[in-house]
Amino acid sequence: MAFVVLDDKISTASCALEQSEFPPCTQRLNCPHLHGFQPRRPSEHLPISDEFALSLYRKTVTLWELEDHPTCRFEKSPDILSSTDFRLPPSSPWPWLGTIIIGIFTVRIPSAARFCEALILLLCRDYNTRYETYWMALMTYVLEYMDETDIFDEKDLRDEYRPFYCALKKGEPTVFELLDELRNNLSSSGHLPQEHT
Structure with a gap:
């Protein structure tokens, strides 16, 4: 966890x-x-x-691109959900699936769209490293369990992330070209860390 x-x-x-x-x-x-x-x-x-x-x-x-929401009301935020949000699937014995209830405390989680964008950012940052496979595995999780559900649709992604996600979803051969292009754009605009941490 x-x-x-x-x-x-x-x-x-x-x-x-x-x-x-x-x-x-x-x-x-x-x-x-x-x-x-x-x-x-x-x-x-x-x-x-x-x-x-x-x-x-x-x-x-x-989650460097996700804004801090110290006092946000979850139901009003497009970026942050409560781990007990009714839109999430029921809790499951499998890792990462379903709601999380920890006593009386609420865990804040990125919305599905922001989570997907964060994974794409991490994939861009860790491109050609041993961590790349891990982030791609989580992207597969998004596609398998979250795509086209009540909490996530590709249209929820911001414009710069959508072409890569859609190509990955459809298994298009241009997927890594799009990832390279996105990575270069994010790097030149200062949205990727300059050094691996």
Whole structure:
């Protein structure tokens, strides 16, 4: 399970988890949760079991284009949903599927369109790295479970992202040309980090 945290709140979030009796990782950089098929290394991680870890990622490394909404009302925002939003599918034992209910607290999540755009941005940033496959796998998840549902349609994407998404959806041979073009445009306009983090 991964949480994206404002950069200046990472230490606070980590301390809060430890105070809630999540055991700290004793293996640090040798931890198996930090290797294999996954996104970039989290800022902090706490093992929950042999299979799962709770990870904290800095916002500037994962969702840098998503605006902060410290006081937003979820039902009024096109960018942010509550993890308990009625439009989400019912909770499921499978990872990433369905609503998330954690006690009395509400987890904020990107809307499906902003999540898809964030994945495309991460795919552009990590192009030709070992992380590219991970982001493409999540794009497949979007296509399989979210596309053309009550919470997401390709028309919800902003204009610059839509051609790549539609080509990917239709399996068109131009998909990677479109990704290259988008990557170049995003980089030249300053929407991609200049260095890998």
